[in-house]
Amino acid sequence: MLLDDRYGRVATDLRVSLTDRCSLRCSYCMPPEGLPWLPKDEILTDAEVIRLVGIATGLLGVTEVRYTGGEPLLRPGLVEIVRQTPVHTSLTTNAIGLSRLAVPLAEAGLARVNVSLDTLDRDRFVALAHRDRLADTLAGIEAAAAAGLTPVKLNTVLMRGVNEDEAPALLQFALDHGYELRFIEQMPLDAQHGWSRDNMVTATEILESLSGFGLTPDLSTVRGSAPAETWLVGGGPARVGVIASVTRPFCGDCDRTRLTADGQVRNCLFARGESDLRTPMRAGASDAELAALWRTAMWGKLPGHGIDNPAFLQPDRPMSSIGG
Ligand code: SAM
Ligand code: SF4
Numbered sequence: 001m002l003l004d005d006r007y008g009r010v011a012t013d014l015r016v017s018l019t020d021r022c023s024l025r026c027s028y029c030m031p032p033e034g035l036p037w038l039p040k041d042e043i044l045t046d047a048e049v050i051r052l053v054g055i056a057t058g059l060l061g062v063t064e065v066r067y068t069g070g071e072p073l074l075r076p077g078l079v080e081i082v083r084q085t086p087v088h089t090s091l092t093t094n095a096i097g098l099s100r101l102a103v104p105l106a107e108a109g110l111a112r113v114n115v116s117l118d119t120l121d122r123d124r125f126v127a128l129a130h131r132d133r134l135a136d137t138l139a140g141i142e143a144a145a146a147a148g149l150t151p152v153k154l155n156t157v158l159m160r161g162v163n164e165d166e167a168p169a170l171l172q173f174a175l176d177h178g179y180e181l182r183f184i185e186q187m188p189l190d191a192q193h194g195w196s197r198d199n200m201v202t203a204t205e206i207l208e209s210l211s212g213f214g215l216t217p218d219l220s221t222v223r224g225s226a227p228a229e230t231w232l233v234g235g236g237p238a239r240v241g242v243i244a245s246v247t248r249p250f251c252g253d254c255d256r257t258r259l260t261a262d263g264q265v266r267n268c269l270f271a272r273g274e275s276d277l278r279t280p281m282r283a284g285a286s287d288a289e290l291a292a293l294w295r296t297a298m299w300g301k302l303p304g305h306g307i308d309n310p311a312f313l314q315p316d317r318p319m320s321s322i323g324g
Helices: 046-059 078-083 098-107 122-129 134-146 164-177 203-209 278-282 287-299
Strands: 013-017 064-068 088-093 112-116 153-156 180-184 215-217 229-233 239-243 256-259 264-266
Touching: 013 046, 046 064, 046 078, 046 256, 046 278, 046 287, 064 078, 078 098, 098 134, 112 134, 122 134, 153 164, 164 180, 164 203, 203 239, 256 287, 264 287, 278 287
Parallel strands: 013 064, 013 256, 064 088, 088 112, 112 153, 153 180, 180 239
Antiparallel strands: 215 229, 229 239, 256 264
16 A cells, blocks of 8 residues: 555655644744644654554555654653664754754664754844754754764755845855755745745745855756755765745655644645544554545645645644744
8 A cells, every 4th residue: 555646646755744843933934922832632642653654654655754852852752763763863953952853863863963053143043943952953953964964955045134134154064064955935924924936036036046046956866756856065075955845846756744742634734634643543444544644634745835826825834833
């Protein structure tokens, strides 16, 4: 059984949100005061997460799992969940707390990390994330590299008037340390509904601002289902990526399926609906029954996210709850 859909795509890459809570408040993601968090009894237990991940990898052809959130490092059972994950496992994180957890996570089988880093300037970090934690993030990144959670990939969202001038400095930082930087176009997924197309820094603008680095298309990688288009820096081997989800969507090649912290399958970041696995699981559904529900959820995946359509409606859940 595979997680295929009516457009011929097959989902093999599972994103699991382990919590909707976070240690930061990045303005493109959540408001400074936080959000109404999911009630504890609605959040999957560690055993439930491990069971559903086991169904995805054992019965449904999932070959890769990425834990995310909210901030996955806030989940007390994270190391054990990683240890029980039978396929290639990575983490998307703000790295706060990673200096303590990098070694245990590596020993539990974590392959690598993606760390969000939007600025190298402390005051900007505070303005952007509403917490004075840049030093913790940088320490976490260093610890990840030292623990062998490599390649360490850095994710940057540029915002006009906030950090849009920092692309070259961030790329230089990544090059100096051997990290792989990817810029992500800002998407309409913030809880405050503050996104506007006009205000978004586009992939084209990002690439223009990096013209001094002598970027050339990276012909060794076919974009395929990988959302990042990559460029060689100064002839390589260093690379930089741009995830142009808005201006150059890759929906036709999408291989993602998502599970929220409260046990809902989402077939797309931008889906308006989701499919509940938690209730049937707690009512005694078998693995085969849960697998069938997951397959049905993916079969209904739309061909594209439609951000450019005037009728586009932002999903009710914010990014922090869906799991980016
Ligand atoms: N807290 C972790 C982190 O920040 O890496 C994991 C969760 S976060 C929701 C996952 C990724 O989504 C981060 O790289 C973040 O920059 C990105 N993200 C959040 N809101 C976004 C938005 N509105 N547009 C584009 N990317 C966004
Ligand atoms: Fe937290 Fe990540 Fe959202 Fe920033 S992007 S507020 S670190 S969940």
